[in-house]
Amino acid sequence: MTIAQFVVLGAALFSLGLYGAITRRNAVLVLAGVELMLAAVNLNLVAFDAYLADQLVAGQVFTLFIIAVAAAEVGIGIAIVLMIFRNRHSAAVDELDLMRY
C-alpha cells in the first residue's frame, strides 16, 4: 500500500463531493456533498499521519476534531434546511437568492 493510493482515493472522493455540492439542487444533497469533501480530507490526514509516523499523531487528532465539527455543522445545516423547507415548501438551492446584492 503506497501513499499514492490513499491520495488518489482522497482526491476522487473530494472531487465527487465538490461536484455534488456545486451541482445538486436539493440542499440535503449539497450537505451530503460537503460531508464527502470532509471525509476526503479526513482520509488524507489519517494517511499522511500514518505515512509520516508522527509521534504526536496530530493527523488523527485533527481528524477527530473535524468529525466533531462536521457533526455539529450537519446538525445546524439540516436544521436550517428544514426551516427553509417549512417556509418555502422547497429545498431547492438555486431558488435561494435572498442574499443577492
Added chain:
Amino acid sequence: MGILAAILPSVTLLLAAGGEEGGGVHVSDGGALAQWAWLIVVVPLVVPFLIVFFGKRLPFGGWELAVGTLAFIGLYGTALLLQNAANPIATEFTVEVARIGSYAIEWGWVVDGLSIMMYFLVGVVGFLVFVYAKGYMEGDIRFTWFFASFTLFAGGMLVLVSSPNLIQLIVGWELVGLASYLLIGHYWEDHANVDAANKAFMTNKVADAGLFIGAIIMALSVGSFSFHDALAVVAEGDAGSRLAVFGFWAGLALFVGAMGKSAQFPLHVWLPDAMAGPTPVSALMHAATMVTAGVYLLGRLFPFYLDHAGIFAGGVRPIIMVIGGITLFFMGLLAFVQNDIKKVLAYSTVSQLGYMVAAMGAGAYTAGLFHLFTHAFFKALLFLGAGSVIHAVHSNDMSDMGGLRTYMPKTFWTFVVGTLALIGLFPFAGFWSKDEIIASLYAAGQDGSGAAWFVFALAVGGSFVTAFYMGRAVFLTFFGEYKGHAHPHESPTTMTAPLVGLAVMAAVGGFLNAPGIATPFTEWLAARRFPMGDHHAEAVNWGLAGLVTLVLLVAVFLAYRIFAPDAETQADRDRFEIPVLYPILRRLYYLDDLYLDGVVRPIMGPVARLVLWVDMVVVDGIVNGAGVLARALSRAVRGVDARVVDGFYDGLAATTGGGGSVLRLFFTGKVQQYAALGFAGVVVLAVVFVVF
C-alpha cells in the same frame, strides 16, 4: 478683589518728600482712605455699563445704581474732606497702564485739598441732583439711558479732577464732553436739541485744540505730562529751563482749553444752548461738573501761572483776568433779555464763571475756588428750583409763569435763598466768595495793575447786573398774576428735599471761608504739594462790601419797580427794553451770527462740497471697483468650482458606481456559485503555490 491685589503692589506712592514742598504746610499721605480713593473714580465708570445692561430689569430702572454711586462718592468725598480738615492730605498714586518706548502712560489719583474739594462737590451736589432727577425724569422713555449717561458724566469729571497728569485730564475732559453731548441731546426727537448738543461739542473741540497744544508744549518742555513734574520745574524757578521759555505759550494754550469748558467769552456760546438738556443735567453741568473743569485746571496749575519775574506763565494772568472780567459783565447783561428761565440762569453761570476766572487771573486762588464751591450749591439749587417750576407749568418761558409763590411755596423760598446767595447778600454764601474776589481785584489794582482796576469796575458792575436779572427772574416767575394755562402745583418730595438741602448749604456755606471769622476752606485748599503763594484776601473789606451791597440793593429795587407785581401794565413790563442796548443783547452781541456766517458756513460749504465730491468720486469709485472686482473674482471661482471641483467628485462617483455595477455581476445570491468561485480561487492559489 483679585484686581485689587494685582494693582496695589504696583502702586507707586509718590508722596512729596517729607511734605516740605508744601510750602511750610504740613501734609500727610492720607492713609488708607487716600489709597482707596481710586474707587470713587472707577465705580462711576463701571456703573453706567451695569445700568445700560441691567437697569431696565431693576425696580427703579437703574436709578438706584446711579444714586447709590453718587451717594458713595458723596460719602467718600465727605470722609476725605473731614480727614483733610483734621490733617491736611497731599499725595498722589500712579499705576502704569501702558508703555510706549521709554514713555509710560500712567493712570492715577491725586488726593489733595483741591481734588478733595472737587470729589466732595461732585458727590454731594451730584447726589442731591440725582435724587431730584428721579422725580423730574419720571416717565421718560429713556429713563435708564439717561441715568447711565448722567453717571458717566460724573465719572468723567472725577477722572478729570483726580488726574495727576495731563493725559488722564484730557481723557476725563473728553469723557465729560461726550457725556454732556449725550445729555444735552437727550430729547433728540427735536432737531434743535441735536443742534445744541453738536454746538456744545464743537465749541468745546475748538477749545480742546488749545488744551492739546498746551499739553504738548508742556510735555515737550518738561519731559513728562505729569503736573507734579511740571510744578517741580516751576518750583525750582530756573529762568533757563525750557518751561520758563515756552511757559507763556503753554499757559495761554491751556487757558484756551479752560475757556471752552468754563464758557469764557468768546467761547461761551455753547452753554446757554446746553439748556436743551433735561434740567437736572443743567443743574449738575453748571454746578459741579463740566464748567468747573476749566477753573479747576487753572487751580491745578496755579503755581505755574504765578508771577515769576516774566518767566513761566505769569504773563498770561492779565489776559485771564480781562477775559474773566469781560465774561462776568457782558455775559451777565445777556440775561436781561432772556425769557427762558433756564437761559437766564445759564447766562448767570457764564457770568459767575467769569468771576472765578477773573479771580484766578488776579492771583486769588482761594477766592476763585471758593466761589466755585459756593456757586456749585446755589446754582444747582436755582436750576433745580427752575426745574421744579418748569415741571409745574410745563413751560420754560417766564411769560407763562407769575404768581407761583402761592402755588409752590417750598420751591419759592428755596429759590429766593439761592437768589440771595447768587447776588451776594450778607450773610449768604455768595456774599463771602464774591466779596473775596472783588477785594482781591481791588488789592491787585492797588499793586499797580491797570487791568485789575478795569476788571474791578466790571466786577462791581457785575454785581448790579446779577442782582437785576435775578430780581427780574424772581419777580416775573413768583410774583404777580399767573399767566400760563397749566395747573401749577408743588413738586413731589423727591424734588423738594434736595432743594432744601442745597438751600441750607447756599445759606450758610459762606462761613466756611469768612475772613476774620473762620477760614477753614483756605487751609483745606492749602494742602498741596507746591506752595500757592498768599493771594487770598485776609479780611473782609467792609467798605467794598458795603459798596457792593448798596449796588445790588439798588438793582433789586429797580428790578422790583420795573417788574413789580402790582403794576397794572403787565404787558408794558414784559416789553421793557432799553433802545439800542436790548436789540444787541437779543442778538447775543451777534456772536452766534458771527460764528455761523463767519466761521461755520464758509468752512462748512466747501467742506460739504469736498466731502460730497470725495463721497461721489472716491468712495463710490472704491465701492464700485470693489464690486466689479468681486464679480469677476466670483465668476472665476464659479468656473473652477464647476469644472475642477465638481468634475473631481463627479468622476469619483462615476468610478465607484461603475465598479459597483461590474462587481454586482458576481453577487447573484446563489450559494453554489459562490462555492464554485471560492473553489476556483483555491485552485488558482494552489497553482500559484505549486508553480512558483
